[in-house]
Amino acid sequence: MSSETVHKDKIMTEPVDMDVAKVEEGQNYAAVDKQSERSYGRLSCSSETRLLSAAFSIPGMFVVESFMNITKIAELTELPARCISSTQSIGHSNLGNAKTDKLDEDLHFKGNEYSLLILLFYIPFGLCDLPLNLLTKLWSGRVMLPTLMVTWGSLALVQCAAKNFGGLLAIRLLLGVCEAGFFAGVVFYLTLFYTRGELGFRLAIFFGSALLAAAFSGLISYGVFRIKDHAVKGWMWLFIIEGGLTVIVGTVAFFWLPSAAEHAWFLTGTEKAAARARSLRDGSRCVGSEFSLKQAFGTWRGWRFAGWCVIAFTYPVAFSTTSNFLPQIVQRLGYSTVKTNLWTVAPNAVGFVVLLTVAKSSDYFRERTYHIIFSLCLSLTGMIILASIDVLGNKGVAYFACFLMAAGSYIPSVLVHSWHNNNNLEENSRSATTGLLVGLGNLAGILSAATFRVEYAPGYRPTLIATSCCNVACIGFTLAMGVWMKRQNARRDAELGVVIRAGDVDTSSLVDGEKSPNWRFF
Template structure:
């Protein structure tokens, strides 16, 4: 901390006591509060240089490792499409539609096991559970290289879905314990951009692996060996690297630990490191907005999974050979990552979520509709290829911003974990829909699938826009009732534990 610390804190005794219990040092919060009764200052830290320095430490220590972990998560989940383009279905003697069944079965355990595994992560620390999950899905990917029939691959896809179920929800929760609400979207975007990079990287890896000549093994088996093996190795490193919490981060001083606690106490969690109680967490379902968020997740999931699972098949319609098809998936996914970062940084800067989520859904709608409207892709090759770029632009950003949006509006840590562990897998469950929309008999154009996915994008845009409008109107109503204009950022989150039923609650739009 800087030597010129501000006056003693105005935080109440309960908050101070919680702080002392967390960092095990008395009076550590005294440099970070403000004058009594000034709400606009309570939620801010006076020493801005110290706060920025702390955020940079978190950024350099946490985000690169988490991004790499998610990159491998996405690689191991999505490499089946690349393997299929190299003749996996012929080598394993699949019957018609068994490939689609492989894609579908992944999402059943993915949804079933996400809430219980997320609760275990809350109880035993996300920093320990995440690497264990990563080791598991890396091992199952590695084992996929040894399968010789549909039954073996089917079983491994089930266990792969189980081990990946709680990964993204736990990362989101983990980051909410280090960053303020207004800082979260761009950090999650950096993390989630790894998914887009993974889709692009997967194409590059497949492009390289499929060049192998003279091997006794089919090249698609090498794809599983390489990606699964590296995942397992990195999981071991992550287990010993990630700090359990800011209070246990060895790279922070005691002053920095106290500052980290204060930031989260006033602008993320009502009670930092609160013990998980399932009955209390269920209270999230008392709020009608919860169900709207889940509906938006459904609308997001269909295009998100459609692009992730079938981009190689969509681009194959452009008439390229197998090797070039995988190579041409790289550029759309890279630009998708760039668009994700642009929208997330703009969202944090504006402290708005809804408009940028709507924009992402509209990209999805436009991309699929443009592609569907082209009859002769070879005659309009550039337009058709550009449409695949818009598909990736519109699937990445809403996923990050939607998760950030409802996490920003939930101060109760248990409720936050529960909703995230249901919402994110629900979006992924829509892979069941996507994997059965892109049917073999509709190849190569897949017209019914394109129209259906576009419709989900349009519906998601409408729901996100209407929910944002409702929140804005409700904030105005609360301001009129209290006779004062208050922004969401001005209310310490320890006063918003009960959500919208709290008199001081304001929606984070």
């Protein structure tokens, strides 16, 4: 045994007995970290990973790290997150449901004012994502997410008091500000809890709750619109019920959500240490880094950053078309208001199942490119069918196309943002980049709203053609990005003479990021 090996073993084992015992007693991980600093000076993130790895290898002291109580984290963290996602999605889809109950007639809309209402909402909804996500990094998701939720829930409820287009527009603009930053905040928040190989499916569970909520919104609308009350219209009850539900869930989230896994009130000291080790092994270069604007914008350069921006702007157009206008697309098949809302349930339910399946496959194979392209092709096929046929003469085929749109249009929201975060190991940079890219995606909703005009009814072919073109562009850029990453990985393998996959090397050891010889793109 070399002297170097002996020295390494000594460094690895001597403090572990002492530190593990402290963690075993349930003390916060910070106590372990401070004790380690006293013994050896300030630990680097890679040294911290090795220390924790050694701790987890001691028989009888810890469960194997990979079998750490991740179920507890998943259940106790994602439960409120799912509820939050559900209420936000309900808020997005309820305007379309409300229109089927003649909201536009009651508020005396003229011409394309409904499309204008949706279009203008996306301006603050897109522009405010970046600053709000930086605040999420600064103040933590525990503070920002419930605050945003309670605020937008209150505004969503107040929509029932609108008397005309101007009043509803003012409320919707404020609603756009409050809802902005929420999805980006949740994406960044979940990167603090899950490894790169888990993030896609975990985001899918969160985002899938939104699909179920959209279906649930259709069921609520189906029931509410059967209420015959001349004083309070059905669409008013819809805003009251769904806005009030959002406020309740947001209030509970204030007391439930932890700021990060290592500070979770429902984890023991052992589990907090394990959660930190997981992030350092396959997630972040350093955990809990201080807020830094310089680090936040450090990766905003090069052709790949521009490519991410194009992908982020083009894929959400299909999502916006599906989520905002699915009730109108179904309604043009000739069904009544009640049946239209009921018939929007099934496409969203199928979309939920497909989303979870594709995301699970993507995580399992640690592959994003072709899973994203597959989903884009699904929604593209649905839009081509709807644009090509006489929907009134082929109702069954048209309804099947709605299933394809719902099945494919939601998946990129999960996998695209998992993908760019998988290849970004710095927390400040992740918060800024996620905020920007989600904001660009929200601004893309303007294109969907601008092309969905009343004069295009009932075929809406210009809308479907424009959305299809965005899908094609996104497919091209996604393929180019994925092929380039695979070639870079192959070149690096050839230079080292060994095949390495993303995840084979601790992320905390990649101190030089992409310049590290062991770096591999995910």
